[in-house]
Structure formats: structure tokens, C-alpha cells
Amino acid sequence: MACFLVPAAEAVVTTVVQKSMEKKEVSDDRLAAQAEGNEEIGTGKVRFSEKLGWLNKMLWGGTALLAFEHLWHGEIVPYFPFLTAAAQGDTAGMLHEMATNGVLMAVLVTVVWIGMIAAASILEKKDNRLTAGEKEI
Amino acid sequence: MTLLITILAASAVTIVWYCHPDSKMKLGTLCLMYWGASIMWMADAIMEYASEGAAYFTPAPADMLNDFFLGLSVVTLGLIIWIVILLIKDPRGVVRAALHRKKK
Numbered sequence: 001m002a003c004f005l006v007p008a009a010e011a012v013v014t015t016v017v018q019k020s021m022e023k024k025e026v027s028d029d030r031l032a033a034q035a036e037g038n039e040e041i042g043t044g045k046v047r048f049s050e051k052l053g054w055l056n057k058m059l060w061g062g063t064a065l066l067a068f069e070h071l072w073h074g075e076i077v078p079y080f081p082f083l084t085a086a087a088q089g090d091t092a093g094m095l096h097e098m099a100t101n102g103v104l105m106a107v108l109v110t111v112v113w114i115g116m117i118a119a120a121s122i123l124e125k126k127d128n129r130l131t132a133g134e135k136e137i
Numbered sequence: 138m139t140l141l142i143t144i145l146a147a148s149a150v151t152i153v154w155y156c157h158p159d160s161k162m163k164l165g166t167l168c169l170m171y172w173g174a175s176i177m178w179m180a181d182a183i184m185e186y187a188s189e190g191a192a193y194f195t196p197a198p199a200d201m202l203n204d205f206f207l208g209l210s211v212v213t214l215g216l217i218i219w220i221v222i223l224l225i226k227d228p229r230g231v232v233r234a235a236l237h238r239k240k241k
Contacts, residue, residue: 007177054169061170062177064218065211069139072207105180112176 001075001085001094004066006102007109011059018056022049045124055113062109138201140178142208146215147171161228167219174211 025047070076075084085094150171154164186193196204227233 003181004177007173057166057169058173058176060173061166061215061218062173062175065143065170065174065215066177068211068214069207072210101181101184104184105177108180109173109176112172 001090001097002070002083003097003102003105004063004070006098007059007066007106008063010106010110011056011063014052014059015056018049018052021052022047025049046120051117051120054116055110058109058113059106062105066105138196138204139208139211140175140182142205143171143175143178143211146212147175163219163223163226163228166222167215170215170218171212174215 029047067076076082077084077087081087083094085091147168150164150168154160154168157164182193224232
């Protein structure tokens with residue numbers, strides 16, 4: 001019905017957060033690089049804003065493809081009120097689906113993203129240990 | 138069927154992305170887009186399985202055909218979105234070079 005609106009709402013929030021974080025992290029890195037006298041910006045680590053970008057891409061991509069599926073099944077239409085369920089007076093059913101399927105979708109995508117972040121940080125730690133070992137040698 | 142086709146597309150793109158780590162073709166974006174959709178359809182499948190039980194795995198042939206057609210359309214739409222992103226961001230500078238050549 002309109003389950004894809006829940007991940008879409010999450011995508012809007014995470015995109016805003018990502019954009020503001022990106023600005024802050026870039027300026028912080030620039031300041032740190034200036035303080036150290038380096039010309040290159042960045043610590044070699046993947047910035048959190050970049051990791052948040054992974055979640056954004058999953059959420060926006062999934063939302064776009066699911067919206068197409070809803071269009072295919074006639075659940076959304078290109079004219080007001082856009083949602084067939086709302087036009088037919090089944091708002092309660094629509095909200096119920098959003099609260100069950102939609103929330104489960106958003107939660108599953110977020111859980112997978114948390115797993116990706118955990119894996120990335122483990123790999124970064126391994127890399128750091130290897131680099132430190134090479135420096136000692 | 139739609140879920141299966143999207144997962145197959147996501148897996149194929151992931152393999153290509155892994156084999157070409159230095160590629161500037163923005164394969165990671167396509168990969169994440171397909172995986173995002175796959176996870177969302179997986180959530181849908183979980184909910185349907187919870188309500189229908191084993192009947193979920195035995196769809197009517199007409200539904201299967203419709204879902205197969207939908208799956209292919211979804212994969213195609215994903216490719217179109219990816220191509221648009223690729224042309225706008227132009228990581229290899231191909232579009233910019235072509236425009237520059239035309240100006241000359």
C-alpha cells in the first residue's frame with residue numbers, strides 16, 4: 001500500500017544528517033591537516049558521513065524500486081491523493097501496513113548497515129595493526 | 138520471484154564490484170541500491186510468510202509470470218537510475234570531454 005514511505009522518511013533524515021556531518025568532518029580534517037603541516041586532507045579512515053552514505057544509497061535505492069513496484073500494482077497513482085488506499089478510504093489499513101511492513105523494512109536495512117559498519121571497523125583495526133607492525137620493523 | 142531476481146542482480150553486481158576495486162563506474166551505488174531493495178522485499182516476504190505460511194512458496198503460475206516480469210523491470214529501472222547517476226557525476230570525465238570537444 002504505502003510501506004515504502006517509512007524507509008523514505010528515514011532516508012530523508014539520514015541524508016540531512018549525512019550532509020551536515022560531511023561538512024563538519026571535512027572542515028575538521030582540514031584543520032587537523034593544517035595543524036600537522038600536511039597538504040593532504042583525511043586520516044586514511046572511512047569517514048562516518050561516508051558510511052552514512054551507504055545507508056542512504058540502500059534506503060533511496062530500495063525506496064525508488066519499491067515505489068515502482070507499487071505503481072506496477074496500482075497502489076500509487078500519478079495524481080492526487082497519489083495513494084490508492086487513501087482514495088478508497090482504507091487509510092487505517094494503509095497505516096497498519098506502514099507500521100508493520102514499513103517499519104520492518106527500515107529496521108532490517110538499518111541492521112544490515114550496522115553490520116556493514118562493524119565489519120568495516122574490524123577491517124580498519126586490522127589494517128592499523130598491520131601498519132603499526134610494519135613501522136616497528 | 139521479484140525478490141529472487143533482485144537478489145540475483147545484487148549478487149552479480151557485488152561480484153563485479155569486488156573483482157574491479159579500482160573501477161570508477163560507481164558500481165558500489167548500484168550494488169547498494171539492489172541490496173536495499175532486496176532487503177525491503179525480504180521484509181515483505183517475511184510478513185507474507187507469517188500470514189500465509191507454506192503457501193507463500195507455491196504461487197499461482199500467472200502470479201509468478203507477473204512477478205518475473207516485474208523483477209526484470211525493477212532490475213532495468215535500477216540500471217537506468219545508475220546510468221543517470223553515472224552521467225551526472227561523470228567520474229571518468231567522458232561527458233565533460235565530449236562536451237569540450239563539441240565546443241571546439
